[in-house]
Amino acid sequence: MSLFLRVVPVGEAVETVRRIAPPPGREEVSLVDALHRVLAADLRADIDIPGFDRSTVDGYAVYAADTVGAGEAIPAMLRYRGRVTMGGTDPGEIAPGSCVYVPTGGALPRGADAVVMIEYCERVGDDVLVRRPVAPGENVVLRGEDFRAGEVVLERGRVLSPRDIGVAAAVGVDRVSVAAVPRIGIISTGDELVPVTASPRPGEVRDANSYLCGSFVTERGGRPIYLGIVRDDREALEAAIASALRECDAVLVSGGSSKDERDTTASVITELGEVLVHGIAISPGKPTIIGRANGRPIVGLPGHPASAFVVLVAVVDHLLAAMVQTRVSRRTTTARLTQNIPSARGREDYVRVRVEDGRATPVFGKSGLLNTLVQSAGLVRVPAGREGLEAGEEVEVILW
Amino acid sequence: MSLFLRVVPVGEAVETVRRIAPPPGREEVSLVDALHRVLAADLRADIDIPGFDRSTVDGYAVYAADTVGAGEAIPAMLRYRGRVTMGGTDPGEIAPGSCVYVPTGGALPRGADAVVMIEYCERVGDDVLVRRPVAPGENVVLRGEDFRAGEVVLERGRVLSPRDIGVAAAVGVDRVSVAAVPRIGIISTGDELVPVTASPRPGEVRDANSYLCGSFVTERGGRPIYLGIVRDDREALEAAIASALRECDAVLVSGGSSKDERDTTASVITELGEVLVHGIAISPGKPTIIGRANGRPIVGLPGHPASAFVVLVAVVDHLLAAMVQTRVSRRTTTARLTQNIPSARGREDYVRVRVEDGRATPVFGKSGLLNTLVQSAGLVRVPAGREGLEAGEEVEVILW
Structure with a gap:
């Protein structure tokens, strides 16, 4: 068993998950x-779209040349030759000196090369007075102008x-x-976990991570396969992951918040395949594991939901995107920081923030609190090369 | 029949749809x-969440008072009293002068009021050397600190x-x-429309609006009920809308791009109920109709897909949000304009833009082109009170 213990930068973790993402099926x-x-x-x-020359306005189809010099004082006078009906398959033809009424979207009669908006025209018996000149092509979308066949x-x-x-x-x-929609196995580990329907006794907590990971996967276009809670036991975990690998395209194992548990997850992955990353220079979320077995990615997420969610956003999002051969498209906004955010150089910090009126206020307090997840609007990333961000700085907020 | 022909500002149209949105059922x-x-x-x-005092780190649970003055040179020496197991329902109790190992997430034994991270401790036989002081509450989340019962x-x-x-x-x-998910009837009108599976002849176009409106509704949390293409015929349209009103919570009628067709839609709505808005000071999208019949909203959208989509974003989005009693939450980004955008005062213009590297470039060209919908990343709104926006200005882009 050789565990890869070097803590890697976030960029390298992202590159790793993109590299090991299995190519998707098609449907x-x-x-x-x-x-x-x-x-x-x-x-x-x-x-060709459109399949014919089309008017973009309600008006009269004309030879543009017939309208040269037309104005309020001296309108052009054209012979009225009827109307083009919507959906009619033959708009007919006009000769110079004549015109035809065309509704918006209607086909231009052959010969016509422009449309004068109805506002500038007046029907007088068999004639139409045109009070404004049009250029060739005016108020017309030409056949194939939107898209060409092929x-x-x-x-x-x-x-x-x-x-x-x-x-x-x-x-x-x-x-x-x-x-095809990737099937993502969701496993929660931990002896302290009980199902959401249970009333936890002291020392026990409900399994929030299955729901958190599963709905994140759904939102990002995957199909979560809920595989339940597994005790912190090597054999049980190995059986659960091996079974997940048979029916899923990738597996997310959350939990193992203590060092012992993390080691169990890592050694089980090593047993089944290989651990590629064990530890990411990210806070929270450092004890993340990235591995692979049977050509399928396995990500070990931190046990605490708030930390797990940061890793879902910073790393797993890229895995899910790569599994359908697209790129992560994030909702972001820019905002001005209301307070300093201290950080350590060499580590990417993801700080939860509230956003109001273009201002981002860090939600400090204990990182272990769930309520920070619902009170914050997103994450501000402090790059690894910075020792922090300053109040008043304009930052990008990853809206989550 | 009395048609309400005053063109209203976008804000009034939004207020109208919010006011007439029927309250949702629950499920x-x-x-x-x-x-x-x-x-x-x-x-x-x-x-209470958590249901017990919990450690946020791997370390030793202690009486904080026992660590006062502890340091590298003179560590505090505490008696080791075993480990708390994850999920164990009784973490036991410690006396002053002693400590217990607690993994991250584990329960604190009674008496302990802080946890020293394992990095600052060393086990030596039956004792633990603590090389750093902790304050009461340090590395602990207290019972109910996340959420209180009720x-x-x-x-x-x-x-x-x-x-x-x-x-x-x-x-x-x-x-x-x-x-409950609102059921939104989707009707496309126009004699020129053919189904997507048909090969349009000259003068005919495929019904893109049903798909555009339907998938917009799906994205915004509604369920589209596709009611097909209706000829531009009063009786056919009246029958289709009346039938839609029986099975849907609201109806979107698109098409009627020519003035005659728009009048048909408006007069049918007047026949069945009332027209509240006929014309919005928005470009594109001016000929929009908002009405109501049987207590259900009916929106008449412009026939051209690009115009219809602007009205979906600017107005219908608010209707759909109100129908589930929430508010529109938009993806937006700020960007700097690369070109001037001219506009007319008194009208809200929605200009399609590309966005690259924080710069927004208007996608001008004929508004009737579909390809502008896929080439643009969103809309820049020119407020009714402005005569345009200037190159270099920072603008908000509604990402669509």
């Missing part, structure tokens, strides 16, 4: 079920937003190839 | 299914985050009362 889903899924293949337009519309690796899904529909995609 | 869900749901009732701690832990109206769900588990909640 095809209906477009209405594709929200927030990750595209597994480029998505192309099947035809053009890549959305790239592989993109997390599909509602806008993307609307655009996919426009280019004729009703089923999309996406990365 | 109970398992905690593992509660992510991003909205709490319908305050959530309280059932017992205390409100999470408030009604809160959108449950992974952290909240972890904390809920800690306080013994395995089922939560949440706002």
Whole structure:
């Protein structure tokens, strides 16, 4: 058994989880079920979009040349040749000197190269008075101007937003190839843990980490497989992790808050595969373990929920993103610090903060308190190269 | 039929949708299914958390008074009285002059009031040398320090985050009362529309809005009920909206991009109930309609997807939030404008922007283009009172 005990920088831990992330499977889903899924293949337009020259306003389709010099005083007079109907498949044709009414989104008749907004026109019997000149192409979207047939519309690796899904529909995609949802095994270890439904006796605490990790995984696009509470016992833990490795793509083991327990987790991972990182220069969260067995990542998280959550945000987020071949997209905001944050050089500190009116106030107090998780809006990162941050500094807050 | 034709400011439109939002039903869900749901009732701690005085480090539980003056040169010598086991329900008791080993998270024995980190201690036979003094309470979380029994832990109206769900588990909640998911009917109107699976002929376009609106609703916590494409025909639209009102809590009708079509939608809503807003001082998105029938909100969105999406973000988002009795929480970032944005006073402009390295670049070009939706990262709002924004200004970007 050789444990890798050097404490590594956060960047190296992130690189490690990205490197060992197994490539995702693919599956095809209906477009209405594709929200927030990750595209597994480029998505192309099947035809030119729009498929025809289209008016962007309600108005009269004209030869732009016919409107040169038109104004309030001397309007251009064009012959009225009827209306284009929405959805009609033939908008017809106009000759110079004539015009046709086109509603917003309607097709331009052949010959027409611009549309004059209805506000500047007046119908008088069989004629239309045009009181303003238009340039060729004005108020028109040309065929293929949005997307050309065959053009890549959305790239592989993109997390599909509602806008993307609307655009996919426009280019004729009703089923999309996406990365399969990674199955993430969730194990909590600790002799002190009892299920959430239990009334803990003195010395016992409820298993918050399963819920914390599981819902984090769900939020980040994975499927948590809840594997329950495992006693702090080598054999029990080994059996639980080995079983998780068979049915999951990666495993999160939280707990082992004491040194003995951490050693148990590390040695079980070594038994099953290898420990790659044992200790990260991060606070809180230093005793984090990153390992691999059967080609599957295993992350050992600190036992305390508040510390575990910092590691989920700083490291595990990258693992989950890599497992669907995308990159972490974080919600952040900038804010001005209201107080100094002291820190130690050589370690990345993640400090919980409240954010109000663009000002970030550290939620100090005992790091072991759960209530800091609900009272804070996010984390301020103190880079390893800094000895702290100063009041008044503008900082980036990772909203969590 | 009396149509309300005054164009209202965006703030008034938002107030209107919040006012007419029907109150949500409630339902109970398992905690593992509660992510991003909205709490319908305050959530309280059932017992003191933690339920006992707990060590936050690996170390020795002591009487703090016994360590006064302890240092490298003259350590305090305490009698070793064994270990506290994790999960053991009785940590025992210590007398002054003695100490007990406690792992992180373990219970303090009665009598002890502080813990000395193991790094500052040395076991020598039956004694432990303590090389550093501790203050009473040091490295200890007291019973009830996190949450007191009966205390409100999470408030009604809160959108449950992974952290909240972890904390809920800690306080013994395995089922939560949440706002029922609002059912939002999605109708697209327009004679030019064909289903996404169809190959549009000239003059026809695929129905992107159903997908755009539906996935926006899903992202914001609603359940879209897809009601398909309705021809621009009074009777067909009236039948479709009336039917939607029976099975949905609110209805989004998109399309009607031409003036005639907009009038059809407005007059159908007037027939069924009342139009409250017809026209918003927003660009794009001016021809938006807000109405109500059978106590249910109906929003008529512009036909073009890019305009419709701005109205979803600026107005409908508030409706959906109000329907689950919470408030809109937006992803925003601040960035510096790279170019001037001209605007008209009296109208809120929403300009699509790219964001790179803290700089926001407007995506100008024809507003009717779909590709602006996928090329932009969000919207910059030009307030109604401004005539534009200047290059170099710091602006808030609503990330979409």
